[in-house]
Amino acid sequence: MSYSSVREPNAALAEAAVADALNPHVPRQTLMRRRRERAAWWQMLFLLVFALGPIIIYPLCRLMILSVTGEHGASFAPYARFFGTGDAGGIIRTTLGILVTSAGIASILGVSIAALLHFKPFPGARLLTRFLELFVAFPSFLVAFTLIFLYGTQGSVSIALAQWLHLDVPPLDFLFGRWGVVLAEVVFFAPFVVRPTLASFALLDMRLIEAARSLGANGAMVALRVVLPLAWPGIAAGTILCFLLTLNEFGILLVLGSARLVTLPVAIFSSATVDLDLNAAAAGAVLMLAMSVSLYMLYRQVNQRHVQRTSR
Numbered sequence: 001m002s003y004s005s006v007r008e009p010n011a012a013l014a015e016a017a018v019a020d021a022l023n024p025h026v027p028r029q030t031l032m033r034r035r036r037e038r039a040a041w042w043q044m045l046f047l048l049v050f051a052l053g054p055i056i057i058y059p060l061c062r063l064m065i066l067s068v069t070g071e072h073g074a075s076f077a078p079y080a081r082f083f084g085t086g087d088a089g090g091i092i093r094t095t096l097g098i099l100v101t102s103a104g105i106a107s108i109l110g111v112s113i114a115a116l117l118h119f120k121p122f123p124g125a126r127l128l129t130r131f132l133e134l135f136v137a138f139p140s141f142l143v144a145f146t147l148i149f150l151y152g153t154q155g156s157v158s159i160a161l162a163q164w165l166h167l168d169v170p171p172l173d174f175l176f177g178r179w180g181v182v183l184a185e186v187v188f189f190a191p192f193v194v195r196p197t198l199a200s201f202a203l204l205d206m207r208l209i210e211a212a213r214s215l216g217a218n219g220a221m222v223a224l225r226v227v228l229p230l231a232w233p234g235i236a237a238g239t240i241l242c243f244l245l246t247l248n249e250f251g252i253l254l255v256l257g258s259a260r261l262v263t264l265p266v267a268i269f270s271s272a273t274v275d276l277d278l279n280a281a282a283a284g285a286v287l288m289l290a291m292s293v294s295l296y297m298l299y300r301q302v303n304q305r306h307v308q309r310t311s312r
Contacts, residue, residue: 066282078279095263102185103246107239110193118201132191143188144255151175180256185246193238200234233302240299248292264288
């Protein structure tokens, strides 16, 4: 933001304020409105310079510059180093595979749990809902360690099965790898889908559901033709949020991912800490940033429709 671009709106606002003050025919409401506009401009400038600038704008700009900086100036060599390796295709396929599998299963599970809690309440359903709301505050690596203590080779469940089946080797040996990561991410991210889905279900007109049932529609027809078309904004918002969080997950991958399970976050971390190539790490981070922002914009659009529908 240049000095002239900042000065021109300020000068215009100041001249308008002076003119209004000298003109007795200007309504008081107009004076107050222009003062609020001037105060809002200064507040926005303060946020840009002192709040958003140091912690968001400057790091993002620095990241962009690093991603296109080579040994002799501006260059796309960092992108070539990051994506030009023989494992780049495998890294992207692994990332997308885990993303689609984990977020897809977590979304289906979250919607199913929300439907059970709302349409088939049972003793303890309210307590379970409160627990799921609290569960989203847990760190992701805590879920990974909990699964290790239960289902790892030396976990309590694995040892109990070995003793019960009289085995010399614990039977459960799947946790450190792709399916262990998928299990942990499904457990951790499914509650993020439950809450917005429950909010959508709460807005449903139960008379429509009762009318559909009275006309002979079974449960599947009611769900597909009545509930889903009316509740899809909240379900879509929760699903997109689940995909966004799963894409950026790193703690579970760090704990349960084996050396052969390399995703984009792991590759970026490896480029920065092992290879000490900050430019290549920045190139990978820019790709992840673009994917995350795209999902976030989609989430905002769907969530805005949900909010507009709620406010009606």
